[in-house]
Every structure is written in C-alpha cells, then in structure tokens.
Amino acid sequence: MKTIGVLTSGGDSPGMNAAIRAVVRYGVRNGLKVFGIERGYCGLIDGAIKELNFASVAGIMEKGGTILRTSRCGEFFTREGREKAANQLAKFGIEGLVVIGGEGSLTGSVTFHKEFGVPVIGVPGTIDNDIAHTDMCIGVDTCLNTVVDAIQKLKDTATSHERAFIVEVMGRESGYIALMSAIATGAEAAIIPEVPIDFDQLAERLLEERKRGKLNCIVVVAEGAGKAEEVARKISNKIGYETRISILGHIQRGGSPTAFDRLLATRMGVRAVQALLDGEKCATTVLKSGQITLIDTEEVISTKKKLDLSLYEMCMTLS
Known part of the structure; x- marks a missing residue:
C-alpha cells in the first residue's frame, strides 16, 4: 500500500484533529502518500481531496473540531453514491481509508468495504461513548x-x-x-x-x-x-x-481536547495506519484495558454498548 486517505464523518468531537495529525505523520514516516478528504463521505463523493504532509497538520492537535470538516451524507446511503466515492478513490490512487467518526460512519465503512473491497479502518470519535468494544471514544x-x-x-x-x-x-x-x-x-x-x-x-x-x-x-x-x-x-x-x-x-x-483525548486520538490514529500497512481490511481501533487493539468493524456495529447501570444506582444512592 502506497496511498491512503483520511476523513472525519458525522458529529465532530474534540480530538479528531489529533487523530488526523497522527494518521498523516505516521503515514508519511512510513513512506505513504496521505490524502485528506474534506466534509466526510460527501467530500469523498465530490472529490474534495487534497494531499497532506507534516506542515499541513502542524499545530492542529490542540484545536477542537476537525480541520477536514465533517457532514452527514445522505447520498452515501445509496449504491450510486458509494460508487461515485469508489471512483474518486481510484482517481486519486487511494488504496485504503481511515474513517474517524461514530456508529453511522463505521456502518458506512463496512458497506463500502463489502461492495468495493476498499480496506477501511475505523477510529471511534463520538462524545456519546456509545461504540461497542471500546472503553472510551475520542472526545468523551x-x-x-x-x-x-x-x-x-x-x-x-x-x-x-x-x-x-x-x-x-x-x-x-x-x-x-x-x-x-x-x-x-x-x-x-x-x-x-x-x-x-x-x-x-x-x-x-x-x-x-x-x-x-x-x-x-x-x-x-x-x-x-x-x-x-x-x-x-x-x-x-x-x-x-x-x-x-x-x-x-x-x-x-467544542473546545480544545484534554490531554487524555489527545493521547487516545494519537494512539488510535497510529494504530489505524499500522493496520492498513499490515493488510487489515475492515477493522476498528478500540481501547481495551489501556491498550489500543483492533476489532472487526462489523462486530462493533452489530453490538449494542450497554451502560453500566450499577453506576446509575451509585449516582442515585450518593445524591
């Protein structure tokens, strides 16, 4: 693999920029050409794609939001829209994707991979912390x-x-x-x-x-x-x-991400690029017991994350 792309999709969360930075810099250090895709899946369909380098991501770690901007893309729910996206990847020579976002974004990545065979690694970024198999998501x-x-x-x-x-x-x-x-x-x-x-x-x-x-x-x-x-x-x-x-x-x-979110996003971004280099096809980075590992994305989106209701009992008891 020589060329990858990175996008942020769905609701923004603090720390997304740190993840973008990690993907770009780790990718470049490993001899990859890295393209940033603006406005999520909508930008992928429209071809809003530009090459990124070390300078492109300088000073973004401490910024809230996402420099690539984001959107919720109805067109990507259609086969025609996803085909347009695949054609754009082929046009730019992009062989693998890193998708930073929540449940909807990860679901889209699975469908896209199944239909067009594009390797996609998900990075969970959502303030709701509702992604299964990871202790924490970026931005929480x-x-x-x-x-x-x-x-x-x-x-x-x-x-x-x-x-x-x-x-x-x-x-x-x-x-x-x-x-x-x-x-x-x-x-x-x-x-x-x-x-x-x-x-x-x-x-x-x-x-x-x-x-x-x-x-x-x-x-x-x-x-x-x-x-x-x-x-x-x-x-x-x-x-x-x-x-x-x-x-x-x-x-x-909004707001500048905490140290925890900057570290989590950086570790997940690096692991996502490693996964593409290792030949992974459709997985998501997760935090488990302090370690960043990979879980099949289809398993992630098919599992409902349950809130620990013992914490609810504790809340009501102590109040």
Missing part, C-alpha cells in the same frame, strides 16, 4: 469536562438563589454524558434513556432534601430521556425550589 473526556465545568458554575448560582436547575445534555440514545457528569458533580439525579423515571418519587425525594436544608438542586437529563422543559414541568412546584432550565447544547462538542 473533553465533553465531560465541559459539562462538569458548566454544572459547577450553575451550582454557584443555584446555591446563591436557593434554586433547582434542570440541565439538559446531549445523548439521544445513550445516557453516558448525563450519568457521568451527574456523578462527577454530585447532582441530585440523572435522567437517562436506559432507566425509566418515576417523577412523583423523584419530586418527593428532592422535596425531602429541601426540607433538610439543602440549598441547591441539580438534575441532569439526557436529551433522549426527555426535554428539560418537560422535566421541569413535571417536578416544578413540588420540590420546594424555584426551578430554572439550562440546555448546554453544542457547546459540549
């Missing part, structure tokens, strides 16, 4: 630090005014962000898609804590478990606090 640690910082600031105001804050965080199908940030900030409750919530019982418990003299109340809700407005409507006027809503939104995706 930075996202959690952003959420924790925001909640700590809200607690200052909540205490000053003796209020409750309903904090909505990302997570349509996974409550990982909500649960971990609730534990890390000592929030009174986490509302997540994985566990049904009895709002009457929750309100009763929060009211008891208010009667004991607690000055603030933080409830963290994953967007997939219900909107903050809905939660507030169900518990307001029942918990003894004046209630406010804070929706953190896309601020959770």
Whole structure:
C-alpha cells in the first residue's frame, strides 16, 4: 500500500484533529502518500481531496473540531453514491481509508468495504461513548469536562438563589454524558434513556432534601430521556425550589481536547495506519484495558454498548 486517505464523518468531537495529525505523520514516516478528504463521505463523493504532509497538520492537535470538516451524507446511503466515492478513490490512487467518526460512519465503512473491497479502518470519535468494544471514544473526556465545568458554575448560582436547575445534555440514545457528569458533580439525579423515571418519587425525594436544608438542586437529563422543559414541568412546584432550565447544547462538542483525548486520538490514529500497512481490511481501533487493539468493524456495529447501570444506582444512592 502506497496511498491512503483520511476523513472525519458525522458529529465532530474534540480530538479528531489529533487523530488526523497522527494518521498523516505516521503515514508519511512510513513512506505513504496521505490524502485528506474534506466534509466526510460527501467530500469523498465530490472529490474534495487534497494531499497532506507534516506542515499541513502542524499545530492542529490542540484545536477542537476537525480541520477536514465533517457532514452527514445522505447520498452515501445509496449504491450510486458509494460508487461515485469508489471512483474518486481510484482517481486519486487511494488504496485504503481511515474513517474517524461514530456508529453511522463505521456502518458506512463496512458497506463500502463489502461492495468495493476498499480496506477501511475505523477510529471511534463520538462524545456519546456509545461504540461497542471500546472503553472510551475520542472526545468523551473533553465533553465531560465541559459539562462538569458548566454544572459547577450553575451550582454557584443555584446555591446563591436557593434554586433547582434542570440541565439538559446531549445523548439521544445513550445516557453516558448525563450519568457521568451527574456523578462527577454530585447532582441530585440523572435522567437517562436506559432507566425509566418515576417523577412523583423523584419530586418527593428532592422535596425531602429541601426540607433538610439543602440549598441547591441539580438534575441532569439526557436529551433522549426527555426535554428539560418537560422535566421541569413535571417536578416544578413540588420540590420546594424555584426551578430554572439550562440546555448546554453544542457547546459540549467544542473546545480544545484534554490531554487524555489527545493521547487516545494519537494512539488510535497510529494504530489505524499500522493496520492498513499490515493488510487489515475492515477493522476498528478500540481501547481495551489501556491498550489500543483492533476489532472487526462489523462486530462493533452489530453490538449494542450497554451502560453500566450499577453506576446509575451509585449516582442515585450518593445524591
């Protein structure tokens, strides 16, 4: 293999640039020509492809987002779109791909490989941490630090005014962000898609804590478990606090990546290039017990990652 490509797809996550840097520099050091593909699979279809070198990726590790930009590409879901993408790879002489992204991006890579035989190595980058077989995905640690910082600031105001804050965080199908940030900030409750919530019982418990003299109340809700407005409507006027809503939104995706995310992304990027050089066809880099290894991508996307619900019990017990 002499030429590879790298793209970022789906939702951006902090650390993607560190992964791009690792792919480019490790690839060049090993005699490869490395092309960056802009705007994910859409750019692959459109031919938005350019060669990258050491200078191209200088100073990007500390930047949030992705210098290659990203998108969600409906056309790649069609056979015609994927055929266009394969033709672009042939045009540029690209023999293997590194795809950095979440579940949808990895699913697309499997279909593409099966249809056109292009070796594709996935690198899991998503703040939801919902990719199976890896302990952590790129961007998760930075996202959690952003959420924790925001909640700590809200607690200052909540205490000053003796209020409750309903904090909505990302997570349509996974409550990982909500649960971990609730534990890390000592929030009174986490509302997540994985566990049904009895709002009457929750309100009763929060009211008891208010009667004991607690000055603030933080409830963290994953967007997939219900909107903050809905939660507030169900518990307001029942918990003894004046209630406010804070929706953190896309601020959770941005920001300079933490040291953990920079290291994880770098290690995964290097391992992805090694995998292509070793002749791997369709695998994903994963973090297992501190080591970066490979798992067949089809196995990754066919497995539902389960949230450790013992952590939920711990959260509700300690709050």
